[in-house]
Amino acid sequence: MNFSYKSGIYWYRRDLRIGDHKILKTASQQCAAVFPLYILTAWKQQHQWTGANRQQFLCECLASLAANLNTIEGRLIIRHGNALDELRKMIIETQADVLYFQLDPDPHGKLIEKAVKVMCEEMGVKVHAEHDVSLHSPDEILTGGAQPYRVYTPYSKNWLAKPKDLPVTKISSLRTPPHISSDPLPTLAWWGLKPNNATTLEGGEKAARQRFHHALASRIGEYQKCRDIPALNATSRISQDLRHGLLSLRSIYASIQSANEAASSEHKNGIHIYLKELAWREFYFAILHYYPEVLESEFSPQWRGLPWDQPDEKLVAWQLGRTGFPIVDAGMRELLATGHMHNRVRMIVAMFFTKDLHYDWRIGESWFMQHLIDGEIASNNGGWQWSAGTGADAAPYFRIQNPWSQTARFDPQGIYIKRWVPELANISADKFHQAPIDGRPIATDYPLPICDHNRERLRTLALFKKHKDQQR
Ligand SMILES: Cc1cc2nc3c(=O)[nH]c(=O)nc-3n(C[C@H](O)[C@H](O)[C@H](O)COP(=O)(O)OP(=O)(O)OC[C@H]3O[C@@H](n4cnc5c(N)ncnc54)[C@H](O)[C@@H]3O)c2cc1C
Numbered sequence: 001m002n003f004s005y006k007s008g009i010y011w012y013r014r015d016l017r018i019g020d021h022k023i024l025k026t027a028s029q030q031c032a033a034v035f036p037l038y039i040l041t042a043w044k045q046q047h048q049w050t051g052a053n054r055q056q057f058l059c060e061c062l063a064s065l066a067a068n069l070n071t072i073e074g075r076l077i078i079r080h081g082n083a084l085d086e087l088r089k090m091i092i093e094t095q096a097d098v099l100y101f102q103l104d105p106d107p108h109g110k111l112i113e114k115a116v117k118v119m120c121e122e123m124g125v126k127v128h129a130e131h132d133v134s135l136h137s138p139d140e141i142l143t144g145g146a147q148p149y150r151v152y153t154p155y156s157k158n159w160l161a162k163p164k165d166l167p168v169t170k171i172s173s174l175r176t177p178p179h180i181s182s183d184p185l186p187t188l189a190w191w192g193l194k195p196n197n198a199t200t201l202e203g204g205e206k207a208a209r210q211r212f213h214h215a216l217a218s219r220i221g222e223y224q225k226c227r228d229i230p231a232l233n234a235t236s237r238i239s240q241d242l243r244h245g246l247l248s249l250r251s252i253y254a255s256i257q258s259a260n261e262a263a264s265s266e267h268k269n270g271i272h273i274y275l276k277e278l279a280w281r282e283f284y285f286a287i288l289h290y291y292p293e294v295l296e297s298e299f300s301p302q303w304r305g306l307p308w309d310q311p312d313e314k315l316v317a318w319q320l321g322r323t324g325f326p327i328v329d330a331g332m333r334e335l336l337a338t339g340h341m342h343n344r345v346r347m348i349v350a351m352f353f354t355k356d357l358h359y360d361w362r363i364g365e366s367w368f369m370q371h372l373i374d375g376e377i378a379s380n381n382g383g384w385q386w387s388a389g390t391g392a393d394a395a396p397y398f399r400i401q402n403p404w405s406q407t408a409r410f411d412p413q414g415i416y417i418k419r420w421v422p423e424l425a426n427i428s429a430d431k432f433h434q435a436p437i438d439g440r441p442i443a444t445d446y447p448l449p450i451c452d453h454n455r456e457r458l459r460t461l462a463l464f465k466k467h468k469d470q471q472r
Pocket of ligand 1: 227235236237238239240242243277278280281282284341342343344346347350368372374375376377379380381382383384387
């Protein structure tokens with residue numbers, strides 16, 4: 001076989017798979033030897049944007065990736081430290097002619113990429129970097145005037161209509177030579193974190209594929225009907241797999257298309273709505289790409305400088321699921337117990353945080369990032385800004401969800417609530433649909449609501465209105 005290069009490094013980042021991996025496949029075709037590399041970051045104990053749940057999942061994914069690479073004559077090389085330093089060392093050790101990697105959607109990752117490209121140029125090493133985190137890169141989905149969209153619906157129409165790439169074929173061999181040393185695969189101890197045994201989800205590419213195919217075969221047809229009911233296992237549960245690149249969007253899309261061909265018209269509808277959710281993910285990547293300032297400030301300029309309250313003891317009540325609002329507490333406890341929270345409940349707890357407690361969405365955003373296994377900067381920021389009423393295609397500020405009526409609508413029998421708030425296991429579900437009318441806690445050891453939703457709703461309306469008027 002004729003190769004263009006003797007030696008190439010594949011720098012793994014958030015694409016921890018070997019299947020349908022376009023850039024790794026190119027590396028395998030262009031290089032006589034490919035060195036797959038993962039660099040572990042050096043932070044310890046605490047990180048504003050991640051925590052034990054996600055890192056535990058990452059450890060499992062790396063172990064699985066190492067095993068998978070062995071099946072294609074590859075060997076995962078782990079290095080600890082700063083990306084730039086470790087890449088420089090690896091380039092020298094392997095005498096690499098070329099460095100391959102998938103472009104990162106996050107501003108921090110992009111900054112590192114910039115420095116890496118400069119370094120490679122100085123060292124005379126070629127760089128092959130491509131977008132592959134989503135089906136369409138942000139610059140593929142633009143308005144007729146070649147502008148980025150600011151609103152989801154027209155974005156999604158354009159996204160749905162665009163032709164999609166087919167999966168790439170299996171990689172046969174990476175031919176990684178044995179002489180380059182690797183640090184051990186990480187455990188949580190590397191970051192000084194303790195496991196909280198949160199997730200029951202298995203990491204790694206094979207488990208992710210099984211999760212997705214099982215969901216597609218058994219649930220996605222009914223997605224439209226059931227996705228908003230948190231007590232049901234009605235969604236696909238693949239967000240952490242997409243976050244870590246265990247699944248490729250090309251393969252997912254191809255499987256969805258085949259399922260669609262065989263589906264009844266009702267199921268076709270469910271599949272269509274599911275596809276639109278995947279488009280939300282890509283919409284938020286596009287927003288972060290074109291408007292990276294959303295990480296610091298409100299997407300909608302009119303809401304910058306809103307006077308949020310200083311956090312007090314109510315913040316801890318929210319974090320620990322002790323607010324006295326059963327649906328909010330169930331969601332926050334599900335998050336602590338599993339590193340996951342149902343989408344409907346994410347909206348409820350985030351709106352409660354910003355509209356009932358009047359706290360700055362950035363604080364809630366960071367708490368989610370620390371605990372979610374699927375913590376994804378773009379979607380998390382998008383979801384928080386949507387809920388706060390400050391984001392792209394946001395719920396307008398005057399549309400404030402009432403946690404009591406949301407419960408009556410989406411968890412009428414309190415099945416989800418009772419699962420996560422054991423103190424309420426024997427309480428009649430109608431008690432979860434309104435604040436206690438007699439002013440007494442609905443169960444022993446369960447707190448009274450920490451605020452009055454109706455009063456706080458009015459306060460939010462007044463705060464937003466005043467701010468709006470001041471902008472004129
Ligand atoms: C406040 C808030 C914070 C959020 N933070 C995150 C986050 O950190 N990471 C994350 O992946 N999602 C986040 N979401 C979106 C959504 O809650 C999760 O993607 C979803 O709950 C994951 O479960 P699932 O895989 O079963 O989703 P499904 O319902 O099966 O949807 C399939 C996939 O579509 C994508 N998707 C679905 N809904 C959304 C959405 N509203 N926005 C963006 N993508 C979506 C996800 O990739 C998801 O895996 C957040 C939503 C809110 C309201």
